Amino acid sequence: SAVISQKPSRDICQRGTSLTIQCQVDSQVTMMFWYRQQPGQSLTLIATANQGSEATYESGFVIDKFPISRPNLTFSTLTVSNMSPEDSSIYLCSVETYNNYGYTFGSGTRLTVV
Amino acid sequence: DAKTTQPTSMDCAEGRAANLPCNHSTISGNEYVYWYRQIHSQGPQYIIHGLKNNETNEMASLIITEDRKSSTLILPHATLRDTAVYYCIVMGKGNQFYFGTGTSLTVIP
Numbered sequence: 412s413a414v415i416s417q418k419p420s421r422d423i424c425q426r427g428t429s430l431t432i433q434c435q436v437d438s439q440v441t442m443m444f445w446y447r448q449q450p451g452q453s454l455t456l457i458a459t460a461n462q463g464s465e466a467t468y469e470s471g472f473v474i475d476k477f478p479i480s481r482p483n484l485t486f487s488t489l490t491v492s493n494m495s496p497e498d499s500s501i502y503l504c505s506v507e508t509y510n511n512y513g514y515t516f517g518s519g520t521r522l523t524v525v
Numbered sequence: 526d527a528k529t530t531q532p533t534s535m536d537c538a539e540g541r542a543a544n545l546p547c548n549h550s551t552i553s554g555n556e557y558v559y560w561y562r563q564i565h566s567q568g569p570q571y572i573i574h575g576l577k578n579n580e581t582n583e584m585a586s587l588i589i590t591e592d593r594k595s596s597t598l599i600l601p602h603a604t605l606r607d608t609a610v611y612y613c614i615v616m617g618k619g620n621q622f623y624f625g626t627g628t629s630l631t632v633i634p
Contacts, residue, residue: 519568521566
């Protein structure tokens with residue numbers, strides 16, 4: 412299965428600032444996904460990012476707040492913009508595997524907004 | 526949106542089999558059932574998946590009912606390291622994974 416490198420692993424940010432999270436995959440993949448996991452909660456899908464097209468956002472998530480780039484088949488970024496303490500969460504990227512074993516997840520970025 | 530329901534929490538004695546149920550009554554005929562687990566805020570880890578036949582691998586067994594409306598993940602000999610949140614997932618129509626609340630399994634010494 413694919414190996415995902417996600418950076419940074421954690422960060423503490425001031426409110427009102429923005430943070431860009433990077434997701435690098437060791438193989439080419441068509442679909443990449445970004446999730447948010449708030450403290451003590453399950454994972455919530457933010458958006459689906461396909462190379463060559465704009466990301467598709469889930470209900471409750473908007474591009475102005477969570478802009479996503481997908482410049483090629485191995486890389487994507489998620490930016491958390493104008494952060495508030497409510498954005499404190501773990502953000503994870505995920506990619507499909509080609510052996511029907513579902514998806515592979517990165518280790519996540521633990522974000523704390525103060 | 527999540528298409529599965531699971532009990533919120535379960536306990537299991539170490540060395541015993543852990544049986545984790547999942548309801549997916551609206552599953553379509555060609556949709557697979559996937560099981561993942563998440564250990565203390567790490568990224569979710571694949572366990573097993575199936576369509577309609579029972580499946581077994583080195584980690585677990587998956588029993589799917591004949592009508593496919595429910596399934597059970599079986600960890601045959603639970604260890605303390607199996608303490609985690611277990612998610613049962615049916616893939617969405619856009620090939621997305623929508624996570625439900627999962628089952629928090631605690632393995633007790």
